Amino acid sequence: xxxxxxxxxxxxxxxxxxxxxxxxxxxxxxxxxxxxxxxxxxxxxxxxxxxxxxxxxxxxxxxxxxxxxxxxxxxxxxxxxxxxxxxxxxxxxxxxxxxxxxxxxxxxxxxxxx
Amino acid sequence: xxxxxxxxxxxxxxxxxxxxxxxxxxxxxxxxxxxxxxxxxxxxxxxxxxxxxxxxxxxxxxxxxxxxxxxxxxxxxxxxxxxxxxxxxxxxxxxxxxxxxxxxxxxxxxxxxxx
Numbered sequence: 553x554x555x556x557x558x559x560x561x562x563x564x565x566x567x568x569x570x571x572x573x574x575x576x577x578x579x580x581x582x583x584x585x586x587x588x589x590x591x592x593x594x595x596x597x598x599x600x601x602x603x604x605x606x607x608x609x610x611x612x613x614x615x616x617x618x619x620x621x622x623x624x625x626x627x628x629x630x631x632x633x634x635x636x637x638x639x640x641x642x643x644x645x646x647x648x649x650x651x652x653x654x655x656x657x658x659x660x661x662x663x664x665x666x
Numbered sequence: 667x668x669x670x671x672x673x674x675x676x677x678x679x680x681x682x683x684x685x686x687x688x689x690x691x692x693x694x695x696x697x698x699x700x701x702x703x704x705x706x707x708x709x710x711x712x713x714x715x716x717x718x719x720x721x722x723x724x725x726x727x728x729x730x731x732x733x734x735x736x737x738x739x740x741x742x743x744x745x746x747x748x749x750x751x752x753x754x755x756x757x758x759x760x761x762x763x764x765x766x767x768x769x770x771x772x773x774x775x776x777x778x779x780x781x
Contacts, residue, residue, distance in 0.1 A: 556709065594670075594756055594771030595710070608768070642709060653698055653717075653760060655769075657709030 556658035558643050564664045565633050573628040573661045575643030583607070584626040585655065586618060587642040595642055601626055602648050630663075638665045668693050670757055672772035679747050680780045687742040687775050689757035697759040699740040700769070701731055704754040713755075716740065727751070752779045 557576045565571050577584050583602045587595035597610035601620035615631040624645070630637055640662050644655035671690045679685055691697060701713040714725025721733040731742045740757060754776050760769040 592773070594758075594773050596771075597769065644710075653700065653715060654712045655710070657702075657711070659707065659709045 556643055556645050556656050558641075558658035558661050560661055561659065562662045562664075564666060566666050567633055567635060569633050569665075570629065570631045571633060571663060573630075573641050573643075573663075575626045575628070575645075575658060577624045577626070577643075577645035578656045581645035581647050581656065582624050583646045583648045584620055584624065585644045585646070586626070586628045587644065588612070589640040589642055589660070591639070598628070633665045635665050638663060668759075668770050670759055670770050670772040672755075672757055672775045674775045675773070676776045676778070678778040678780060681749050682746050685742075685744045685747045685751070685777070687755050687757075687777070689740045689742065689772060691738050691740065691757075691759045691770075693738075693759055693770075695761060698761065699731075699733060700758040700760070701725065701729070701740070701742050702756045702758065703727075704756065704774075706753070710756065713742070747777075747779055749779045749781060752777055 556578050559574045585600040586598040589595045598612050599609040600607045604620045617629045619627045640660040642657050642660045644657045646655050669692045673688050699716040702710040703713050704710045713729050714723050714731055716723050716733045724730050729744050733740050754774045756774045757772040758769045
């Protein structure tokens with residue numbers, strides 16, 4: 553069973569740039585959620601994708617966008633980066649309808665915005 | 667307002683000592699409760715969850731938690747801590763088992779273990 557993998561693990565960008573983060577979901581999982589975890593904070597829900605469509609969104613501006621592909625992998629795109637976007641971005645996969653509530657997390661992509 | 671409070675930002679215990687991490691929540695409906703652990707350089711891993719039934723739930727790595735509705739608490743316990751338990755621990759609550767996108771997370775408790 554392959555777990556959730558994320559890339560890149562670390563990256564540095566400057567203000568105003570754009571970034572794309574990638575996530576491969578755990579085998580058999582059809583739902584992907586993205587979280588932002590700032591230093592010293594708990595995860596903050598960005599959005600969730602199911603069947604290639606956004607299935608719920610947290611309190612994040614439109615410059616945070618995403619995609620889910622037919623193989624259930626996903627991308628998180630952030631445009632016009634701001635200093636406050638510096639954080640660990642976590643991807644979590646789950647099985648819709650599985651009714652366990654469990655999220656399976658990747659190790660995250662740490663983004664630093666200078 | 668819905669919220670999760672983990673009152674202890676940082677806890678240090680000696681290896682072999684018992685551990686209790688506190689979690690208090692404010693939630694309008696019957697909550698579904700979770701504890702996740704985040705080890706350095708790793709993603710979050712589910713330790714245990716409570717949906718219904720027996721209020722004392724067992725999890726992985728020897729952890730257990732007790733749901734106390736009257737106190738709005740879901741404290742995590744372990745009778746004997748191992749050095750490998752040093753990590754960040756997060757409590758989360760949600761409206762139902764399948765709606766994981768609406769989880770509300772605490773700020774976490776950082777656990778250090780002295781040899």
